[in-house]
Amino acid sequence: MGSLGCMMNVVFVVQKGELALKGLLLAWSLRQRHPEARLFAAIPEYSDWGELSAEVRSALQVLGVKTLGFQPPFAPEYPIGNKVRVLGLLPAEEAAVFLDSDMLCLTAEPLSNLLPEDFSGAAKPADLATWGSPERWQRVYARLGVSLRGRKVRATVSGDLMLPYFNAGLVAVRQPQVFAQRWEAATRTLTDPDLDLGQRYPWLDQIALAPCLMSQGPLQVLNEGWNFPAHLKALPEKGVHLCHYHSPGVILREPRLRDVFVRACRALPQIERLAYSFPNWKPLLQPALGGMPGRSGRHDFLITGIPRSGTSFVAQLLDAQKNWVVLNEPREVFSQLTQRKDATGITLLHRQVREALLRGDEIENKVDAGRVINDTAADDRRSFYHPELNSANFRLGSKNTLAYMAALPELSKLGWPIVALVRHPQPTLRSWKRSFAHLREVTLDTLPVANPEYSGWQGWQRESIKELLAEKEAHVRRVLFWRMLARTLLWHEASLQLWKYEDILENPSAMLRRLRWSLRAPGSLWCTKESVRQVSAHMWEDDEREVLGDLCQEEMRAFGYELY
CATH class of the missing domain: 3.40.50 (Rossmann fold)
Structure with missing residues (x-):
């Protein structure tokens, strides 16, 4: 077992529906590798989305996850953008990391390693250069008053060299409340229809993320082992600490992820019952073929x-x-x-x-x-x-x-x-x-x-x-x-x-x-x-x-x- 290190809080979104199942899986995998972790579930308070069941709340309590309600700033028009507010729910002066709910923790590598002493924030470059010409990025940075400082990053899947553009599935910062305010304000600013940015959805939160990270101080550019895109790459046997699986089919085809899912279901029956309620998760419980898939690449x-x-x-x-x-x-x-x-x-x-x-x-x-x-x-x-x-x-x-x-x-x-x-x-x-x-x-x-x-x-x-x-x-x-x-x-x-x-x-x-x-x-x-x-x-x-x-x-x- 490992430790998340001093003063590193972890927050993710949990809400009625599939995000409840994903959030429980993430929390269980984190708790297995990091028993001392301080975990927080951010629960959007929006009546049209319904309430979390007592069963899910009970499971979160069993896992030692503290629940925090919040008003989603972009619901329901841009639901994935609501993440920009959740870091602001955490203690102001304690380092924190936001994780997308569709992730699994695979190792005991301390998450405190995300933020060495000299860095103010950390994120992984985007998998693909999905948005923005250099001219549009220049407009973004100019509108937000942030200097590019000549930095470039490389997309982790396509290998494209690009202006700073980061995946919003993992964001670590030293001052979560200040950062959340800045991220939300930047996202709202970039919704201005008079700003010539072309199609900005569904990437708006990631477009706003890059200048916010660049403006707050030294930035740690992470390798993909901290936010591995298993929907775009086969999962390697070593080097992945947090796996971003995106869909249950990826868990089905990747033996290591399947093993995490099976163990979580055995340890926490609420996870298995939830999985049965979603058709796209049922194949994990009732596989068409016998046995567990073998290790990647061996067949x-x-x-x-x-x-x-x-x-x-x-x-x-x-x-x-x-x-x-x-x-x-x-x-x-x-x-x-x-x-x-x-x-x-x-x-x-x-x-x-x-x-x-x-x-x-x-x-x-x-x-x-x-x-x-x-x-x-x-x-x-x-x-x-x-x-x-x-x-x-x-x-x-x-x-x-x-x-x-x-x-x-x-x-x-x-x-x-x-x-x-x-x-x-x-x-x-x-x-x-x-x-x-x-x-x-x-x-x-x-x-x-x-x-x-x-x-x-x-x-x-x-x-x-x-x-x-x-x-x-x-x-x-x-x-x-x-x-x-x-x-x-x-x-x-x-x-x-x-x-x-x-x-x-x-x-x-x-x-x-x-x-x-x-x-x-x-x-x-x-x-x-x-x-x-x-x-x-x-x-x-x-x-x-x-x-x-x-x-x-x-x-x-x-x-x-x-x-x-």
Whole structure:
């Protein structure tokens, strides 16, 4: 057990409805880690919202939470903005921290560490640069009479460099009453319709927060471990003290949060009874699948490789295993890779799919009659279905060729197994010529991720792309592109389970055994040798064969290939 340290008060909002449940969960998690904490529940006094039940008040009393009523300044027009007043309910000269109710405490790290002696306030930068051009921020600071002082912060999820803009889910200050008055006044000032700020809702409280924090003295800019956005990132195993989960589905998909919820329900029956009254919380009490979800990342893998090298065939093979699911080219891959500078979006995608399946929802995939499509050139349909699962600890993979190939430097950092496929270049290039236009013509500028401007390309890859785009002959571009992709696989060989398509056709069980071992996945193997269309040697185009021989001998030799 830890301590919150001297004179640090904690306040959060509790009101009738879901905020009562969230507030109780937060209070219970804080009390477990910080038994000496001074906890305060701010209860809005607004008749249309109803009264807290005697059961909730009793639970707060059991947890040692003092209740404080207040008049919500922006109810009901802007309910989330009412938080600006609650710090003012606390003792004036005692340091305090406001927490959003939809948070859980995961460690005993003292909250007094939020405010080292030399700092007057603390907050975490916003997850995303959701509001404001530099010109609009200048208007905000000018209207409030605050100097920007040349400071910049970086959004914790998108990585954008921006003028000071903070998440209002955690705000720590030395003088809570003075700060609350300033925050509320600034928020009211910025509601002025004559002030050219564009759309300011639902971010108004956060827009006002930044200049208020900047004006009161030295500011501690926190890392995301103090206000972790689990709705936008998968929860890591270490380093998160306070988790901002936002919705019960995040608790469902994150084992550590699920464990907190289960223990809270056992310790405080009022929490379980409240959860049963909200449909979106019921899956936590009645999961669609048996067992508890396993630890994050231990059951995830990726499939990539050179296009038309059997990646969909392998996706179907693995998806057919008991309690395995493989997403064949999920749409969300592109936005998750382009909107972030790392691979955390792919981790989030996997967590969101797990959440849906644990709720019993259908998911979208390239499937036909429940089986993953093994040739997307022949059949590229998407449909909704629910895979046959009987365990919450199912294996989940996702497959993409070019997008994942381009993002390999970041994907490798996830520590997940990555199955990568290569195929003899002659049938590969022939398939490119007869399938997709972007492969036939090598029109990389049409691709959402692996385009010439994609930030994940290495320097040598950019030079290769520049070289092939300057080539006028399509068959030469195809050869140059295959060479670049082959070199990419060889460059990352140490972090891949690299397979030749021909070897998988010959012995698919060997690949299954290797992947099962890397995922520590017990169980029997299921595989079949399906008939795959092959092309006879006399059908190779002489022009491509010659260019392959001229330009790709080294790469072919590395994979054990020779020209037909």
